[in-house]
Amino acid sequence: MSKYTEEELQKELETKEYEYGFYTDIESDTFPIGLNEDIVRAISKKKNEPQWMTDWRLEAFRVWSEMEEPEWANVHYTKPDFQAISYYSAPKQADPNKTMDDVDPELLEMYRKLGISIDEQKKLQGVAIDIVVDSVSVATTFKKTLAEKGIIFCPISEAIQEHPELVKKYMGTIVPTKDNFYAALNSAVFTDGSFCYIPKGVRCPMELSTYFRINQAGTGQFERTLLIADEGSYVSYLEGCTAPSRDENQLHAAVVELIAMDDAEIKYSTVQNWYPGNAEGKGGVFNFVTKRGLCEKGAKISWTQVETGSAVTWKYPSCILKGDYSIGEFYSIAVTNNHQQADTGTKMIHLGKNTRSTIISKGISAGKSQNSYRGLVQIASKAENARNFSQCDSLLMGNQCGAHTFPYIEVKNKSAQIEHEATTSKIGEDQIFYCNQRGIDTEKAIALIVNGFSKDVLNKLPMEFAVEAQKLLEISLEGSVG
Amino acid sequence: MELKDKLLSSFMVFEDRVNDESKNLHGIRNEAIKTFQEKGFPSKKDEDWKYTSLNALLKHDYSISPQQETAIEFKEVKKYFIHDIDTYKIVFIDGKYSSFLSETTHDGIDVCLMSAALSMPKYKIIIDSYYNKAAKADHSLTSLNTAFASEGAYIHIPKNKVVEKPIQIIHFSTGNETSLMLQPRNLIVVDENSHVQIIERHQSLTSNVVLTNSVTEIFANKRAIIDYYKIQNDNQDASLIDNTYISQKQSSHASVHTFSFGGKLVRNNLQFFQKGEHIDSTMKGITIIGDKQHVDHNTLVHHIEPNCESHQDYKGIFADRSTGVFNGKVVVEKEAQKTNAFQANNNILVDDKATINTKPQLEIFADDVKCSHGCTIGQLDKDALFYMRSRGIPKKEAKALLTYAFANNVLESVKINALKSRINKLIAQKLGVNLGFDL
Numbered sequence A: 001m002s003k004y005t006e007e008e009l010q011k012e013l014e015t016k017e018y019e020y021g022f023y024t025d026i027e028s029d030t031f032p033i034g035l036n037e038d039i040v041r042a043i044s045k046k047k048n049e050p051q052w053m054t055d056w057r058l059e060a061f062r063v064w065s066e067m068e069e070p071e072w073a074n075v076h077y078t079k080p081d082f083q084a085i086s087y088y089s090a091p092k093q094a095d096p097n098k099t100m101d102d103v104d105p106e107l108l109e110m111y112r113k114l115g116i117s118i119d120e121q122k123k124l125q126g127v128a129i130d131i132v133v134d135s136v137s138v139a140t141t142f143k144k145t146l147a148e149k150g151i152i153f154c155p156i157s158e159a160i161q162e163h164p165e166l167v168k169k170y171m172g173t174i175v176p177t178k179d180n181f182y183a184a185l186n187s188a189v190f191t192d193g194s195f196c197y198i199p200k201g202v203r204c205p206m207e208l209s210t211y212f213r214i215n216q217a218g219t220g221q222f223e224r225t226l227l228i229a230d231e232g233s234y235v236s237y238l239e240g241c242t243a244p245s246r247d248e249n250q251l252h253a254a255v256v257e258l259i260a261m262d263d264a265e266i267k268y269s270t271v272q273n274w275y276p277g278n279a280e281g282k283g284g285v286f287n288f289v290t291k292r293g294l295c296e297k298g299a300k301i302s303w304t305q306v307e308t309g310s311a312v313t314w315k316y317p318s319c320i321l322k323g324d325y326s327i328g329e330f331y332s333i334a335v336t337n338n339h340q341q342a343d344t345g346t347k348m349i350h351l352g353k354n355t356r357s358t359i360i361s362k363g364i365s366a367g368k369s370q371n372s373y374r375g376l377v378q379i380a381s382k383a384e385n386a387r388n389f390s391q392c393d394s395l396l397m398g399n400q401c402g403a404h405t406f407p408y409i410e411v412k413n414k415s416a417q418i419e420h421e422a423t424t425s426k427i428g429e430d431q432i433f434y435c436n437q438r439g440i441d442t443e444k445a446i447a448l449i450v451n452g453f454s455k456d457v458l459n460k461l462p463m464e465f466a467v468e469a470q471k472l473l474e475i476s477l478e479g480s481v482g
Numbered sequence B: 001m002e003l004k005d006k007l008l009s010s011f012m013v014f015e016d017r018v019n020d021e022s023k024n025l026h027g028i029r030n031e032a033i034k035t036f037q038e039k040g041f042p043s044k045k046d047e048d049w050k051y052t053s054l055n056a057l058l059k060h061d062y063s064i065s066p067q068q069e070t071a072i073e074f075k076e077v078k079k080y081f082i083h084d085i086d087t088y089k090i091v092f093i094d095g096k097y098s099s100f101l102s103e104t105t106h107d108g109i110d111v112c113l114m115s116a117a118l119s120m121p122k123y124k125i126i127i128d129s130y131y132n133k134a135a136k137a138d139h140s141l142t143s144l145n146t147a148f149a150s151e152g153a154y155i156h157i158p159k160n161k162v163v164e165k166p167i168q169i170i171h172f173s174t175g176n177e178t179s180l181m182l183q184p185r186n187l188i189v190v191d192e193n194s195h196v197q198i199i200e201r202h203q204s205l206t207s208n209v210v211l212t213n214s215v216t217e218i219f220a221n222k223r224a225i226i227d228y229y230k231i232q233n234d235n236q237d238a239s240l241i242d243n244t245y246i247s248q249k250q251s252s253h254a255s256v257h258t259f260s261f262g263g264k265l266v267r268n269n270l271q272f273f274q275k276g277e278h279i280d281s282t283m284k285g286i287t288i289i290g291d292k293q294h295v296d297h298n299t300l301v302h303h304i305e306p307n308c309e310s311h312q313d314y315k316g317i318f319a320d321r322s323t324g325v326f327n328g329k330v331v332v333e334k335e336a337q338k339t340n341a342f343q344a345n346n347n348i349l350v351d352d353k354a355t356i357n358t359k360p361q362l363e364i365f366a367d368d369v370k371c372s373h374g375c376t377i378g379q380l381d382k383d384a385l386f387y388m389r390s391r392g393i394p395k396k397e398a399k400a401l402l403t404y405a406f407a408n409n410v411l412e413s414v415k416i417n418a419l420k421s422r423i424n425k426l427i428a429q430k431l432g433v434n435l436g437f438d439l
Helices: A006-015 A035-044 A049-066 A105-114 A117-125 A142-147 A158-161 A165-169 A183-188 A428-435 A441-460 A463-476 B001-016 B023-039 B076-082 B116-120 B121-130 B140-148 B384-388 B393-413 B417-432
Strands: A029-030 A090-091 A128-133 A136-140 A152-155 A196-199 A208-212 A224-229 A234-242 A251-252 A255-260 A265-272 A284-295 A298-305 A310-317 A317-322 A325-338 A340-344 A349-351 A354-363 A370-379 A388-394 A402-411 A417-425 B088-093 B111-113 B153-157 B167-173 B179-184 B186-189 B195-204 B209-220 B225-232 B237-248 B254-259 B265-274 B280-289 B294-303 B308-317 B323-332 B338-350 B355-366 B370-378
Touching: A006 B140, A006 B237, A035 A049, A035 A183, A049 A183, A117 B254, A142 A152, A152 A158, A158 A165, A158 A196, A158 A224, A165 A196, A165 A224, A165 A234, A165 A402, A183 A255, A183 A284, A196 A234, A224 A234, A224 A265, A255 A265, A255 A298, A265 A284, A284 A298, A284 A325, A298 A310, A298 A340, A298 A441, A317 A354, A325 A340, A325 A370, A325 A441, A349 A354, A349 B209, A354 A370, A354 A402, A354 A441, A370 A388, A370 A417, A388 A402, A388 A441, A388 B294, A402 A417, A402 B370, A417 B355, A428 A441, B001 B023, B001 B140, B023 B121, B023 B140, B076 B167, B076 B195, B088 B111, B111 B116, B116 B121, B116 B153, B116 B186, B121 B153, B121 B186, B140 B209, B153 B167, B153 B195, B167 B179, B167 B209, B186 B195, B186 B225, B195 B209, B195 B237, B209 B225, B209 B254, B225 B237, B225 B417, B254 B265, B254 B294, B265 B280, B280 B294, B280 B417, B294 B308, B308 B323, B308 B355, B323 B338, B323 B370, B338 B355, B338 B393, B355 B370, B384 B393, B393 B417
Parallel strands: A128 A208, A196 A224, A208 A234, A224 A255, A234 A265, A251 A284, A255 A284, A265 A298, A284 A310, A284 A317, A298 A325, A310 A340, A317 A349, A325 A354, A340 A370, A349 A370, A354 A388, A370 A402, A388 A417, B088 B167, B153 B186, B167 B195, B179 B209, B186 B209, B195 B225, B209 B237, B225 B254, B237 B265, B254 B280, B265 B294, B280 B308, B294 B323, B308 B338, B323 B355, B338 B370
Antiparallel strands: A029 A090, A128 A136, A152 A196, A402 B355, A417 B370, B111 B153
């Protein structure tokens, strides 16, 4: 029987290297560093954007210049120098009209390393993917199959060209440019991202997926996702991210906007595995993301996230439950290790009657990391019979790390029913003893317990993604997930 | 003139007046007024004051140090005392000590006045080692109190004493001034193995505006037991900011029960610091308010050493346009292994215009701990109401019964029977029913 103890697991956790830390040598077209109106114009020009888009960006840039970086989050880091980042970096051969064969073989190799061979995905899993490297979309698969159903799934730069009416109508309605510092920055300089439109009553036949990767040094990634599910439609959307190991901090500031019209349903799953920095906390990605969804009548938005990477995470996928009978869900696993810091959670804004929301958040902290849950549940005075259930559990490994919860609950309607509970614990000696007693060795016992701890969330991931999420949890908690 | 400026300018006058009596505190007072000058009154921009605004209170032109003494007859105010049991009493009228209504002692224990303790040499050792030692020096309202502190209750229980009679601390305001600001300061030191029960109450006798900014420091030495009860049932022109700091040593037990039924705005800052092992800290509260009342409970338990426990249980019932705030914070330092921290906050909103904002917060740096918090917001169970009504209990009474049941957890742990039945009566009065029995 192996003598695998929690200490060993902890040690392994601390020493475990980042598996996706390779850097692929592909020629990139990168802008000089710095940010000013000219750069914003240049990005817009590079993307061959119409005038309204350029104006929109410039407006955002002006707003951003006057904003101050927020400091309220429970994270500590050296603020990025926004003038030392290149705001545009594209793999040179990227061409929106290419076929699979045109893709740089080195890129393909990169994806193979990432475990997402495009061919393989295409054939075996039936997942349509849009891959974004250094903020530029390099490959979108299954476009034709989707087009038959009337589904638009393409890079947002393409959508700006081909479906300007949709983009113009919806972009910035959920996350306005003025929303916050990073949203404004993103609005000014975003270079690509995914756009998706599901027409009325269509059930998207396959999972849609975006894969993000920061490759080039000294660049920031700013992508923007806009997802519109028209009345009665359904879509499940997956998002994954990685970055090479680098000593300096890279910045990732994304904006995701979801719109679920009447009776539509959006399931948005993220596996975030940006480079977390080395064991001493050097390098790593700053992940400052604004994600928000709007639910019309009877609509449902479900956020599922597995957060294992990034040096600093600052992310609150939110639901605005505007329509009556709408539903918001948030399932999250956040694993922090070494010097990682995560301040993540959700906002559920109940505006409509009979709206429901569920929040399940699991935080696992190891090493010297800090893991915070910060959530808001707000019941407006007109939101009759709103219902919320929140549960935030934290698991601590060692006494160098910290777990924090900051739940805000604001209720203005008497018929609301709110339950919130949070617990903090470690893997109990008695739990392991119980397993040992029944012939389960310690390694398996820890695996069982951690798996059980995060099961509620893992269960919510789509099949295709669950495999990858498991793999990522293994990276962070190898030997503990059975 | 803004209240802040007024306070700052009257500090000089105040300092001149009290300096003869308590020279040794000159430094503490000046330090404190500087902090207040820097920080000013807290605003909604401060995270701790996000849901409570003092703006409306600060508009009044408060009289800061009333000179006039007023006498009141015992029979007029009898109902505000727990009079059916024998107690020590320390009574203040408009911030001035009333020897007529009080019943103090120096027989083995010291139950007397802060002003005496601050000026008389025989208390110097205690004052030097405890006064202003638990209060947070960087907290603006506490600093404001420290700067102006001259009167309040001083209680010192030496080693191995069980104080037989509860001690009542009552502050009356008579309304001779149209608006009055009071800043009482209490110090309670309980030495090893001693036990004391204290009941505190603020009561305004007229409808003139009163703002009380009170600071209480409590020190529980090894194995001491302290039960502290706060009754907040003032009229709706009186507001209270209560800052209570409790510093506990090894194996001590301290509990604070807060019953908030009255007042225009009540803010309770309650902070426990556990400086030893095997400490037990309990804080419980029942809040039943209506109209436009606002009650804010802000609690902090700081677990510094291992093997300690803390229990929090706050119940709130909010009617009309009232607002309730609960902000409970538990901090567990990394040395504080085997901590057991429990926090619950349950709320019922009775009317559509009532609001509750709650933020139960955990900050945990140790791994071998059991910390949990639970928070609910809901209504009285419709099925239970129907059950009782179908058995002939009128709606109002049925509701009251359920409310009692809801609050009972907290009431049960009140150790003074006379106080328990008094609070029962207050709840019944607040709910407008007579159940004809005590729970």
